[in-house]
Amino acid sequence: xxxxxxxxxxxxxxxxxxxxxxxxxxxxxxxxxxxxxxxxxxxxxxxxxxxxxxxxxxxxxxxxxxxxxxxxxxxxxxxxxxxxxxxxxxxxxxxxxxxxxxxxxxxxxxxxxxxxxxxx
Amino acid sequence: xxxxxxxxxxxxxxxxxxxxxxxxxxxxxxxxxxxxxxxxxxxxxxxxxxxxxxxxxxxxxxxxxxxxxxxxxxxxxxxxxxxxxxxxxxxxxxxxxxxxxxxxxxxxxxxxxxxxxxxxxxxxxxxxxxxxxxxxxxxxxxxxxxxxxxxxxxxxxxxxxxxxxxxxxxxxxxxxxxxxxxxxxxxxxxxxxxxxxxxxxxxxxxxxxxxxxxxxxxxxxxxxxxxxxxxxxxxxxxxxxxxxxxxxxxxxxxxxxxxxxxxxxxxxxxxxxxxxxxxxxxxxxxxxxxxxxxxxxxxxxxxxxxxxxxxxxxxxxxxxxxxxxxxxxxxxxxxxxxxxxxxxxxxxxxxxxxxxxxxxxxxxxxxxxxxxxxxxxxxxxxxxxxxxxxxxxxxxxxxxxxxxxxxxxxxxxxxxxxxxxxxxxxxxxxxxxxxxxxxxxxxxxxxxxxxxxxxxxxxxxxxxxxxx
Numbered sequence: 179x180x181x182x183x184x185x186x187x188x189x190x191x192x193x194x195x196x197x198x199x200x201x202x203x204x205x206x207x208x209x210x211x212x213x214x215x216x217x218x219x220x221x222x223x224x225x226x227x228x229x230x231x232x233x234x235x236x237x238x239x240x241x242x243x244x245x246x247x248x249x250x251x252x253x254x255x256x257x258x259x260x261x262x263x264x265x266x267x268x269x270x271x272x273x274x275x276x277x278x279x280x281x282x283x284x285x286x287x288x289x290x291x292x293x294x295x296x297x298x
Numbered sequence: 299x300x301x302x303x304x305x306x307x308x309x310x311x312x313x314x315x316x317x318x319x320x321x322x323x324x325x326x327x328x329x330x331x332x333x334x335x336x337x338x339x340x341x342x343x344x345x346x347x348x349x350x351x352x353x354x355x356x357x358x359x360x361x362x363x364x365x366x367x368x369x370x371x372x373x374x375x376x377x378x379x380x381x382x383x384x385x386x387x388x389x390x391x392x393x394x395x396x397x398x399x400x401x402x403x404x405x406x407x408x409x410x411x412x413x414x415x416x417x418x419x420x421x422x423x424x425x426x427x428x429x430x431x432x433x434x435x436x437x438x439x440x441x442x443x444x445x446x447x448x449x450x451x452x453x454x455x456x457x458x459x460x461x462x463x464x465x466x467x468x469x470x471x472x473x474x475x476x477x478x479x480x481x482x483x484x485x486x487x488x489x490x491x492x493x494x495x496x497x498x499x500x501x502x503x504x505x506x507x508x509x510x511x512x513x514x515x516x517x518x519x520x521x522x523x524x525x526x527x528x529x530x531x532x533x534x535x536x537x538x539x540x541x542x543x544x545x546x547x548x549x550x551x552x553x554x555x556x557x558x559x560x561x562x563x564x565x566x567x568x569x570x571x572x573x574x575x576x577x578x579x580x581x582x583x584x585x586x587x588x589x590x591x592x593x594x595x596x597x598x599x600x601x602x603x604x605x606x607x608x609x610x611x612x613x614x615x616x617x618x619x620x621x622x623x624x625x626x627x628x629x630x631x632x633x634x635x636x637x638x639x640x641x642x643x644x645x646x647x648x649x650x651x652x653x654x655x656x657x658x659x660x661x662x663x664x665x666x667x668x669x670x671x672x673x674x675x676x677x678x679x680x681x682x683x684x685x686x687x688x689x690x691x692x693x694x695x696x697x698x699x700x701x702x703x704x705x706x707x708x709x710x711x712x713x714x715x716x717x718x719x720x721x722x723x724x725x726x727x728x729x730x731x732x733x734x735x736x737x738x739x740x741x742x743x744x745x746x747x748x749x750x751x752x753x754x755x756x757x758x759x760x761x762x763x764x765x766x
Contacts, residue, residue, distance in 0.1 A: 195581060196665050196737040200730065201588035204595060217737035239577070241661045264580030265573065283584035 186212040187297060190234035192222040192248055193262070194241045198284075202235065205286050211293075219243045226251040233296050234259035235280070235289070238269060249274060258296035260289075308432050309398075312417040315342060316430060343431040344419065349373040349389055358433055361410075373431075381406035385414065389429055392416040396426065402436065411440040459534075459555040462541060465512060467492045467504055470550060479534075479557055481527030492553075497525045511540050511551040524555065533558045582618075585664075586611065596726035606726075609675060610668070613638060617667035621660055628657040631666070631707075635692050638670045642678060648689035656696055656705060656759070665734045666707075672727035673709050673753060682714035682750050689713050696759055704740075705759035711750030720746040731755075 189211045193199040196217060203213045214229055216222035219240050226234070226248045234252055236245040238261050245261075252259050260278035263269050267279045278292055318331050331353070334340055341357040350372050359369075362379070370376040377385035382403045392399055400415040413436045419428040453460050459476035463469050469492050472484035480487075480495060487494065493504050503522065510517060517538040523531050534555045541550040589610045597603035616637050620629040635651055643649045658666065674683070682688030694707040728744060731753070735742040740757030 194661060194737070195585055195588070196730075196734050197588040197592065197668060198581075198584045199737065200733050201591045203733075204592065215733075218739065221739075264577040264584070269573075269577075282580045283587040 186210055187232040187293075188212045188214060188230055189293060190222070190225055190229070190231045190252075190259075191215045192217075192226075192234065192240065192245055193237040194218065194239070195237070198237075198282075202284065202289075205289075206293075209290050219245065219247065222248045223251060226255075226257075231255075231257050233257065233293050235293070236261050237282075238263040238265065246271075246274065249277070260292055260296065308415055308434075309417075311340070312342075312398075312415075312430055312432060315340070316417065316419045317422070341433045341435075343376070343433065345373055345389070345429040345431060347393065347426070347428055349386065349429075351376065352428065361433065361435065380412070388414075389416055389431075392418065392429060393426065409437060410435060411437045459557075460552065461487075461492075461555075462550055462552045463492045464550040465508065465548065467508055469494075476555070479526075479532065479555060480524065486527075495524045497523050497531055507538055508551075511538060512548055514540050514542075514548055516540065521558070533562045585614065589614065592726055592730075596729075606675070610671060613667060613671035614664070617664055620667075621663060624657075626660060628659055629663050631656040631658050631663075631694060631705075634658070634663060634667055635670055638667070638674050639690065639692070642674070642683045642690075646686045647683055650689070650691045651693070652691070653694035653707075654696065656694060659760075662738060662757075662759070665738060669731060669734050669755070672730050673751070676725070676727050676751065677711055677714070680715070682711035685713075685715055687713050688750070703759045705755075705757050707755045709751070709753040711752070714750045716748055717746045717750065 187210075189206055191199060191202050191206070191213060193202060193215070194217050199215050199217055203215055206213050214225050214231065216225050217240075222236075222240070222245065225231070231252070234248075234257060236248055236252075236259055238245055249259060249261070260280055261270065261274065262280040262282055262284065264282045266281050267275060270277075270279065278296065280289060280292065315331075315334060318334060335342070335353060335355040337355070338357055338360075340355045341361065342355050343351055343358055344353040346352050351370060354369075370379060373386055373389055374383075377383050380403060382401070385401065388399055388401055396418050398415060398417045400413060402411065402413050404411050413434045415432045417430040417432065418426050419430045421427055453471075453473050456473060456475050457478075459479040460471075460473045461469055461476050462471045469487045469490055472482070472487045476487075477483055482494075496504055500523070507517060507520075517536065520536040520538070522534060522536060524534050525531055535558045536556075537554045538551050540548045541552055543549045590607055593607040593610060594603050597606060617634065620633055620637065623629070632651060632653060632655070639649045639651075677683040677688075677690055682690050689712050691710045691712070692707070694705060696703050696705050698704075731742055731744060735755055735757060738757040740755060742756070743752075743754045745752040
């Protein structure tokens with residue numbers, strides 16, 4: 179899964195708010211990432227299972243559905259990820275409390291720092 | 299209120315006094331009677347057969363005070379002073395029947411309550427030769443009785459369940475409120491253990507409560523559960539206070555149970571709402587952050603950024619208004635498009651909207667809201683709404699493909715400045731169109747025709763989506 183020296187790291191963004199997804203895409207592309215984006219659970223699951231991914235950002239609430247199946251798929255493949263949520267860590271069930279959580283709205287600096295440390 | 303003990307006392311006193319009268323008469327020495335009548339405890343009036351007052355005890359004079367011009371001579375005078383002329387009838391009835399009889403009354407303009415009892419007076423089992431009227435002040439008893447009656451009524455009609463139990467937890471009283479709350483009648487509970495109401499799995503609760511009660515402690519607003527007759531559980535708040543006897547010893551407990559199901563439910567609702575509010579505020583902030591970030595990125599000047607950012611934020615706000623009026627469940631597509639285009643429907647331009655009633659869920663509404671805003675802004679800046687005579691036709695319909703519904707929306711501009719060639723620089727609008735439609739799982743087609751922009755969107759649509 180480790181990208182080549184020259185290859186841009188591949189990040190999966192799962193975020194159902196389209197504007198927010200667009201912003202994340204912009205910022206992460208600017209920061210040198212190759213971005214894969216999904217705005218619904220089905221697309222996200224497909225990407226999480228099939229694509230080459232280095233790290234992921236998962237919005238917890240996808241239009242009323244939880245993104246936990248995506249988290250499980252990523253865990254299975256040993257891909258590090260962070261949750262993002264307006265609820266913060268309290269909104270997570272116990273089995274996911276050990277994962278990194280970003281509070282919305284996004285702090286781009288914190289996001290980039292966290293993604294770097296997750297890949298290390 | 300029972301008055302038999304007092305009556306018995308009175309009977310014996312009356313007999314003693316009548317006997318004394320007889321003796322006194324016999325002995326024609328009334329000094330002994332005088333002594334009796336001078337006693338504070340003896341409150342009697344002796345009357346002849348003609349209802350004239352023959353003797354009056356000092357205590358009666360004391361009771362009546364100085365509130366009369368001349369002392370009463372007859373029962374008629376006395377009954378007038380007492381505001382109770384019926385006393386005379388009572389005396390006649392007693393004389394006829396020879397049976398003692400009682401009347402309770404309240405003195406006029408006074409708090410004093412009296413109990414009056416007529417006894418036949420005979421000389422040593424001889425013929426009736428007069429009456430004895432015994433007067434007792436029952437004010438204190440009357441007050442206590444009326445307070446007790448008053449309190450009993452409060453307990454009886456209270457909406458809260460009120461019950462009492464002894465120190466072994468045996469139920470001793472049970473009001474209507476308890477009947478309503480727990481479903482048992484008083485016949486079904488009095489004499490039974492209060493553990494009847496305690497859910498299985500809380501066996502230590504009642505012993506704990508009883509222990510505290512024995513120590514004389516009260517228990518305030520204790521939140522717990524109780525089980526009804528039908529087996530259902532109810533959230534209650536309990537106040538338990540010890541009941542003391544006249545010596546101050548704890549002999550039981552009174553318990554007020556209040557159904558707090560509604561309060562609990564409301565509290566839960568409040569927590570859910572606050573949580574949801576926090577989530578939505580955070581998401582809205584994230585959206586605003588994104589709008590600012592993207593507007594900045596696609597703006598050519600700071601002024602252009604300011605304008606586009608303001609306009610996008612206002613569009614977002616209007617979409618939120620629509621959602622609020624639809625209770626955050628759904629809102630009509632027609633209103634969304636109409637709101638956005640409203641400022642440009644004037645004499646100079648024609649804007650037509652045509653489509654069936656389509657309700658949009660929040661996420662789709664927000665997404666299409668931004669999209670319609672970008673299309674409108676583009677039309678106002680460069681397209682059909684930028685010059686006189688230009689027009690925009692927006693139409694939509696839904697159809698069923700296999701088991702899924704789809705929404706088709708078309709935006710057609712005419713009469714705008716001729717488009718020489720499509721824009722070379724990709725703006726935020728076209729980027730947004732692409733992302734939004736992809737996000738909604740649909741397709742879009744944007745054509746820069748010579749007559750104006752043609753945009754067609756085709757997205758899955760469902761009215762039954764479980765949405766945020």
